[in-house]
Amino acid sequence: MEWFGANSFNFEFVSSVLQINNIQKSYGSVRALNGVSLQVPEGSVYGILGPNGSGKTTLLGILMSVLRAQHGSFDWFDGRYGDGYRKKIGCLLETPNFYQYLSGEENLRITVSISERGDEADIERVLKLVGLYERRKHRFATYSLGMKQRLAIGAALLGNPGVLVLDEPTNGLDPVGIAEIRDLIRSLRQAGHTIVIASHLLDEVEKVCTHVAILKKGNVLTDGPVTDVLMDEDVVELDATDREGLRSFLLTQSLTLETDKETGWIRLRFPKGQAKLEELNRTCMQQGIALTHLSLRRKKLETRFFELTND
Amino acid sequence: MKIAPLLYTEWLKVRRYWAFWGIFALVLIAYPGISYLFYTGYQDIRSSNNKMDAMLKLMVGSPFGFPEVWHTLAYIASFLVFIPGVLVIMLITNEYQYRTQRQNILDGWKRDEFLWAKFWVVAALSILLTIVYALVVLVTGFVNPDMALAGIEVKSYYIGLFALITFNQLTIAFLFGFLLKRALLALGFFLFYFLIPENILIQLSRWRWHTGNWYHYLPMEASDRLIPPPPYLGEITNPADYKQMLQAIPEHILISVAYTGLFWLFCFWWLRRRDLT
Numbered sequence: 001m002e003w004f005g006a007n008s009f010n011f012e013f014v015s016s017v018l019q020i021n022n023i024q025k026s027y028g029s030v031r032a033l034n035g036v037s038l039q040v041p042e043g044s045v046y047g048i049l050g051p052n053g054s055g056k057t058t059l060l061g062i063l064m065s066v067l068r069a070q071h072g073s074f075d076w077f078d079g080r081y082g083d084g085y086r087k088k089i090g091c092l093l094e095t096p097n098f099y100q101y102l103s104g105e106e107n108l109r110i111t112v113s114i115s116e117r118g119d120e121a122d123i124e125r126v127l128k129l130v131g132l133y134e135r136r137k138h139r140f141a142t143y144s145l146g147m148k149q150r151l152a153i154g155a156a157l158l159g160n161p162g163v164l165v166l167d168e169p170t171n172g173l174d175p176v177g178i179a180e181i182r183d184l185i186r187s188l189r190q191a192g193h194t195i196v197i198a199s200h201l202l203d204e205v206e207k208v209c210t211h212v213a214i215l216k217k218g219n220v221l222t223d224g225p226v227t228d229v230l231m232d233e234d235v236v237e238l239d240a241t242d243r244e245g246l247r248s249f250l251l252t253q254s255l256t257l258e259t260d261k262e263t264g265w266i267r268l269r270f271p272k273g274q275a276k277l278e279e280l281n282r283t284c285m286q287q288g289i290a291l292t293h294l295s296l297r298r299k300k301l302e303t304r305f306f307e308l309t310n311d
Numbered sequence: 312m313k314i315a316p317l318l319y320t321e322w323l324k325v326r327r328y329w330a331f332w333g334i335f336a337l338v339l340i341a342y343p344g345i346s347y348l349f350y351t352g353y354q355d356i357r358s359s360n361n362k363m364d365a366m367l368k369l370m371v372g373s374p375f376g377f378p379e380v381w382h383t384l385a386y387i388a389s390f391l392v393f394i395p396g397v398l399v400i401m402l403i404t405n406e407y408q409y410r411t412q413r414q415n416i417l418d419g420w421k422r423d424e425f426l427w428a429k430f431w432v433v434a435a436l437s438i439l440l441t442i443v444y445a446l447v448v449l450v451t452g453f454v455n456p457d458m459a460l461a462g463i464e465v466k467s468y469y470i471g472l473f474a475l476i477t478f479n480q481l482t483i484a485f486l487f488g489f490l491l492k493r494a495l496l497a498l499g500f501f502l503f504y505f506l507i508p509e510n511i512l513i514q515l516s517r518w519r520w521h522t523g524n525w526y527h528y529l530p531m532e533a534s535d536r537l538i539p540p541p542p543y544l545g546e547i548t549n550p551a552d553y554k555q556m557l558q559a560i561p562e563h564i565l566i567s568v569a570y571t572g573l574f575w576l577f578c579f580w581w582l583r584r585r586d587l588t
Contacts, residue, residue, distance in 0.1 A: 065422075066413050066587040087419035097414035101328050101404070113320040114418040155418075 016078075017042050017163055018063070019193045023072035025058055025218075032058045034218040040196060040211070045189050047205040047226075048198040049301075050215035056198040057094060058165050059215070063196075064091055076163075087115050090156030091165045098146040100141040104132050104151050107140055108158065117159025126154035145172035153181065164188065166197045166251075170204060170281055182208055205293070206230075206301035214308050220309045230299050235273035236268045238284075239293035246289050265293060317428040323403075333396060345391060345448045346384050350375050350451055371543035373455070378465035380452045385469040385538045388444050389476050392448065394504050395436055396484030397501035400497045403429060413587040422582045430575060433485055437478040443474050471560050472537045472560070478532040479567045480505075482574050485519070489578055505531065527559070533566040 018040040048056050061067035063074055064086060076085040090140055094232060098107040108123045118126075119163040127133040130150040135143070138257045143151065148248045149172045156164055169185075171179045178201075185195060185208045199205050204211065206226070213223035222229050237260065240246040250257055258267040268275075284291055299307075324332045346374040353375060357364045419440035452463065480536050484501050491497040513526045526532055539556045 063584075064417050066416050068584065068586055083421050084419070086417060091417045093413075093417055095410070097410040099328075099411060100323060100409055101330070103327075106323065106327060110320060110323045111418050113316065114415055114420050116419065121537075144399055 007304075012246075014062070015042055016040065017044075018074065018076055019061075019078075020063070020074045022073065022074055023059065023062060025055075025062060025067065025069050025190065031218050033062070033069070036215070036218070036220055037294070038213055038220065038223055040194065042137040043189070043192050043195065044210045045185060045195045045208050047209035047212040048204060048215065049200070049202065049212060049305060052200075053217070054215040054309075055218040057167055060093055060165055060196070060198055064089070064093060064165060066093070068169045084277075086109055087117065088161060089163045089165055090158065092149075092156045092160040093165065093167045093168055096152030096155075098140045098148070098151065101139060103137050103139055104143065104147075104154075105136040107151065108155055111155045111158055115158065117161060118242045122158055122160075126157045129157065146174060146177055149173055150177070153184075160204055162193060164193060164195045164197075166195065166208075168199055169197065170199065170201060178204065202300075202302045202305055210302070214305060216309050226301070230301060230304050232299075232304070233272050234270040235297045235299065236270065236275050236277065236280065236295050237263075237265045237293065237295050238268070238280070238291055239263075239265045240284070240289050240291050242289060245287075246284065246291075249284070249287050249289060267297075312424065312427060314427075314431055317424060318431050321402075321432045333399060334394070334398050334401070338391075338398070339443060341391050341394055342440070342443050343450075345387055345445050346451055349383075349387055349447050350455075371541075374541055374543060375451055376455045377452045378462040378539065379468070380448050380455065381466040381469040382538070382541050384444065384448050384451060385473045386541055388447075388473065389535070389538050392477055392480040393502060394482075395440055395477070396500060396501055396505070398436065399433055399481050399484045400488040400494060400501060403485055404492060404494040404497055407492040408494070416587060422587075423579060426575075426579055426582055430487065433481050434478060437474055437481055440477050441470060445470055445581040452502065454462060460562065472564075475567055476537045478536045479537075479571045480531065483530060484491055484572050486574050486578065490583075496551055527563070528566060530570050533563050533570060536560070536563045538565060 002198060016039050018038075020036060020038045020040075023033050023036045024031070036055070036059060038046075048059065050056050058067060062069045063076075065083070077088065081088055090256050098104075099110070102110075105123060105127065106127070108118075112118045112123065124133070127136050130153055132150055132154065135147065138150070140151070146301070153166075153169060156166065166185075170181050173181060182204055185197070188195060189208070189210070197205065197209065209226055211224065212220045212226050214229070238246070243264065243266070247257060250266065250268070255268055258269075259265070260267055277294055277296060281291055283296055332525060353367075357367050373379055401476075406415070412425060416422060483504070484497075487501040488494070488497040489502070509526070509529045509531045512529065512531060516522050516526045527536060536556065537560060539553070539560070542553070
C-alpha cells in the first residue's frame with residue numbers, strides 16, 4: 001500500500017524542529033516531569049518511551065499546549081510561528097476526541113476548519129488512506145475503537161503536515177492495523193516528515209524510530225540516536241563448527257563467555273567501540289577454528305529499556 | 312481575530328446536531344407561543360362582556376397594541392431565557408464530554424479563540440432571539456385591533472434591552488456550563504439559580520430584613536430590572552417604586568454590561584491558566 005504521495009509538505013527547513021529546555025511539571029506533590037530537556041532533529045522519528053506514569057503523555061500535552069509546565073520552555077520551529085505552531089503539526093494525543101453525533105467526514109471538516117490544513121479533496125484522501133472512506137457518512141459514535149483511532153490518525157494527516165505528534169498511535173488496532181501504521185510512519189519518514197511518537201510497544205518503536213528518549217518518573221534516563229542508545233556496549237556473537245574448540249580457545253584469552261539459549265551461539269561483551277571483529281576472526285583462523293557466524297549485535301530495545309527502567 | 316471562521320467552525324459543530332435543532336425549534340415555538348397565550352387570554356377577557364372591555368381599557372390601556380406591545384412582550388419573553396440557556400449549556404458541556412475543547416486546541420486554536428468562538432455563538436443566539444422577539448411584537452402589534460401605527464417606533468428601545476437581558480442571562484448559563492462541565496449538573500444549577508436563590512434573597516431583604524436595595528445589583532436581578540413589569544402591572548402596586556424602577560434602567564444597563572463583561576473575562580482568565588484534561 002502506498003501511504004504517502006509525492007506531493008511535498010508545507011515545511012521550511014530548520015535543523016531542529018523542537019527544542020525542549022528543562023520542563024518541569026507537578027501534580028500536587030507528584031513530580032510528573034523533572035527537568036526534561038530534549039532536541040528533536042528535523043526528519044527524525046523520535047520515540048518517547050517509558051513505563052506507565054513516566055510522564056510521556058504529560059510531556060506531549062505540554063508540547064501541544066494543553067497542559068501548562070511550571071518551569072522550563074520549548075520551541076517548535078525555532079519559534080517562528082508563535083502560538084500558531086499547532087496548525088503546522090498533525091497531532092493524536094491519547095484517545096481520539098471527536099463529536100459523537102457527527103460522521104467521520106463531518107468531524108474532519110471541523111479539523112480542517114480549525115487547523116487550516118487540507119480541504120475537501122484532502123478529507124477524501126485521508127479517509128481512503130486510513131480505510132474509513134466507506135464509513136465516512138456514519139456517526140463517530142458507531143465506530144469501533146480501531147476505527148476511531150484510524151480517524152484520529154487521518155485527522156493528523158490532513159494537509160500533509162511536516163511534523164506529527166503521535167501518542168500511542170496503535171492503540172486499539174489489530175495486528176494488521178499496527179503493521180499498516182508502522183508502514184505509514186516509515187513512508188512519512190522517507191518523505192522527510194518529523195515524527196514524535198510515544199509508545200509502549202517497544203518492538204514497534206525499534207522498527208521505526210531513528211531517535212529515542214527513555215523516561216522514568218519524569219526523568220530522561222537516556223536519549224539520542226537509537227543506535228547510540230541501544231549499543232551501550234559491544235556484544236559479539238560467534239559460532240564455529242567446532243563449537244567446543246572455539247569455547248576452549250576463547251577461555252584461554254581470559255574472556256567472559258555467555259551462551260545464547262536459543263541458538264547456542266557464544267556471546268562476548270566488550271566496552272563500547274572496542275570489539276574488533278576482523279582481528280577476532282583472524283585469531284580464530286590462526287588457531288584453526290573456522291567461524292560459521294560472527295556478528296556485532298546491538299541490544300534489543302526491550303532489553304535496554306528494562307536495563308534502564310528496572311530499579 | 313476573524314469572527315467568520317470561528318462562527319463557521321461552530322456552525323459545522325451544530326449543523327447536523329439534531330438535539331440542538333430540536334431544542335432550538337422549541338425556543339422558536341415558545342416565544343410566539345407564550346405571547347399568543349397571553350394575547351388570546353387578554354382578548355377573551357375583553358370580549359366576555361362590554362363592561363369588562365371598558366374597564367380593562369381604562370386600567371391597562373392597550374398592552375398588545377403599539378407602542379406598549381414592545382414592553383409587554385419583552386417582559387413576558389424575558390422569562391423564557393432559560394430555554395435557550397439549555398442550548399448554551401449543551402454546546403459548552405458537549406465540548407468537555409467529548410474532550411473536543413482539548414482537541415480544538417490540539418488542532419490549532421488558541422485557548423482565547425476557543426472562547427471567542429463560544430462568545431460569538433452566545434452573541435449570535437442572543438441576536439437571533441431578539442429578531443424572533445421583534446417579529447413576534449410586530450405580528451402581534453399589527454393583528455391587534457387596537458393598532459395605532461403612529462406609535463410603532465415608540466418604546467422600540469425594548470429591542471436593545473431584550474438583547475442585553477438575553478445576552479446577559481445566556482452568559483450566566485454559559486458560565487455554569489463552563490465551570491461545572493457536566494450538562495445535567497450545569498442545567499440543574501442554572502435553573503435553580505434562575506428561579507430560586509436571588510428571589511429568596513430579594514424577598515427576605517424586602518419584607519424581613521429591610522436592608523435597602525442592595526439586591527438590585529445581584530447578577531440576575533440587575534438584568535431582570537432592565538425590563539420592569541409593564542405599567543399596568545407595576546404602577547398598580549406602588550407607583551413611586553415603579554417610577555424609580557424605570558428611572559434606574561440606564562444604571563442597570565451599565566451593571567448588566569459590567570457583569571457580562573466580568574463573566575467573560577473570568578472565563579478567558581480561567582481557561583488561559585488551567586490544564587485541559
